[in-house]
Amino acid sequence: MAAERQGVMLDRLTDAFDDTESGQMSPAVARALSTLSGAIVRVYEIAELALRVRDLEAREEPGEQGRGSQRGE
Secondary structure (H helix, E strand, C coil): CCCCEEEEEEEHHHHHHHHHHHCCCHHHHHHHHHHHHHHHHHHHHHHHHHHHHHHHHHCCCCHHHHHHHHHCC
């Protein structure tokens, strides 16, 4: 997740925590924000992993492709 976006999300979650604690936000809304935030983080993590796999596959040498499936034969 981009550092700038992380900072904004952290600020908003901190504000939601403070608002919930002070009674300005209902616990149900805070739970919903927590659930949504977790989903956003998982999407970013999956996207990051996909990019890393793509980069690794792009670096794989042509003669190396398919080696893993031929092991043990």
